[in-house]
Amino acid sequence: MLEARQTGILRWSTDSVPAGQRFDYFQQTLESAVIPMWVSSDQRESFRNDVAMAMLGPLAALRLSGSPHASHRGLREIERSLERSFHLIINLTSPWMLEHAGRNRMLPGDAILTDSSFGHMLRTDSDYDIVHLKLPDGWLRQWVPSPGAIVGRRIPVASGWGRALATYAMQLTPQFAVESPLPSQVLTDHLGALLALATHEATGAVPQPDVAEKGLRDRTREVLRQRCTEFALTATDVAKVLGISVRTLHRNLGLFGESFGAMLMAARVEVALRMLESPIHRRLTVAEIGRRSGFPDPSHFSRVIHARVGRTPNQIRNGDKTESPPARAEGEEH
Structure with missing residues (x-):
């Protein structure tokens, strides 16, 4: 079940529920911590996943790890969403695939921005370790006035500003969010600036x-x-x-x-x-x-x-x- 510690980090783990309930529990966790979606997997019997989340100013910093699966978001899940949000996602350890405003095969360390207003299908074929930053619509538009220019576009970890963005975003874990000696605004402002520069680079306007x-x-x-x-x-x-x-x-x-x-x-x-x-x-x-x-x-x-x-x-x-x-x-x- 949900474990909330005094550190300010919320944790969910499938280890805390019986094996037969783990799949549904993870799906409910994603809806609570991220956005509504449904999940499929070929490993239902051995399914395991852990999620941690902490607030970083107006942003939510999440760390997700566990078994291979696919998460799906369609019209029904979009209609259940309470607000529009954007999501910066980086898998640290394994390749993965995302269908969202196009089809992208992602390598470890690559970043991508998704928009909750659109559907998606995200699939990991091996164990994963993901850093996921949930960005409010209003906050992101302060830095990237037209997010559509970058949504659904792979930001390679080997590219100039993509490397800077991914390297920085990887550090924004729930643990870092609650332990950082710097004010959260300092951290989130720098993230916004890097997103703006990565967007300029992706659109050829560096x-x-x-x-x-x-x-x-x-x-x-x-x-x-x-x-x-x-x-x-x-x-x-x-x-x-x-x-x-x-x-x-x-x-x-x-x-x-x-x-x-x-x-x-x-x-x-x-x-x-x-x-x-x-x-x-x-x-x-x-x-x-x-x-x-x-x-x-x-x-x-x-x-x-x-x-x-x-x-x-x-x-x-x-x-x-x-x-x-x-x-x-x-x-x-x-």
């Missing part, structure tokens, strides 16, 4: 950065250096300072293969390293330096510094230049 774009990128970096110590700093705050829209900010950074979240983290690390290495700040505890650098959580501060420079904050402060083993990355189990 923008190229010019001198003005480079200047805007540099001004963004400077504002972040000045304000990175603010715990709740968002792209909206920075965009207001620059006199541009959030959408323009993210698109600009995307042109250079950068993201707001990564640039913000780099600025905070730069501040922290200066303070850790400065004799002037010896009177401050490591935790206080973390807070003054924009890291309210001491353990997260230590992990980030270690991941960036191979040493813990205490090692840096004590002048120990020996690199210690890499810390376990957040969400590494995914």
Whole structure:
């Protein structure tokens, strides 16, 4: 049955029901967590599936894994849908097939966007592990005003912006959604910008950065250096300072293969390293330096510094230049 933990992650598993009920249970799970659809499979007796979901701002981040099956969505299922939504789907481990505004044979890591207003048939012929992001209609249109340009089109993991989009989207698991040190808006804004750039690429209209774009990128970096110590700093705050829209900010950074979240983290690390290495700040505890650098959580501060420079904050402060083993990355189990 449904398991809701204090972590904010909702979990459904066919292991929690008798074998004879697992198939129907999974179909009900898809309707509750995703959208109405019906399921078919040649492995009904050994059928198993697990679903996890967490909210990421207005988006829903899902992770689905289990047995081969096909999911179908026709007129009856469309009529039962409460609202229109879009779905970014990536199978991490196996090839799969989707009929939706065309027929696509998908490879592991490829991404595709679907529209709940249309039917589909999705088939996995082997065990699968899918990252699925459910996107509200209104949210997506802020970034991609005409989603039809990209709906049902395979976004190859090997393509330029397709690679950036897929690599980023793969990280947006339910676990990451509840554990990320960054505000959800920072994460979802960057996803929107990458979707916009992937759409431009798919339609043959890839923008190229010019001198003005480079200047805007540099001004963004400077504002972040000045304000990175603010715990709740968002792209909206920075965009207001620059006199541009959030959408323009993210698109600009995307042109250079950068993201707001990564640039913000780099600025905070730069501040922290200066303070850790400065004799002037010896009177401050490591935790206080973390807070003054924009890291309210001491353990997260230590992990980030270690991941960036191979040493813990205490090692840096004590002048120990020996690199210690890499810390376990957040969400590494995914």
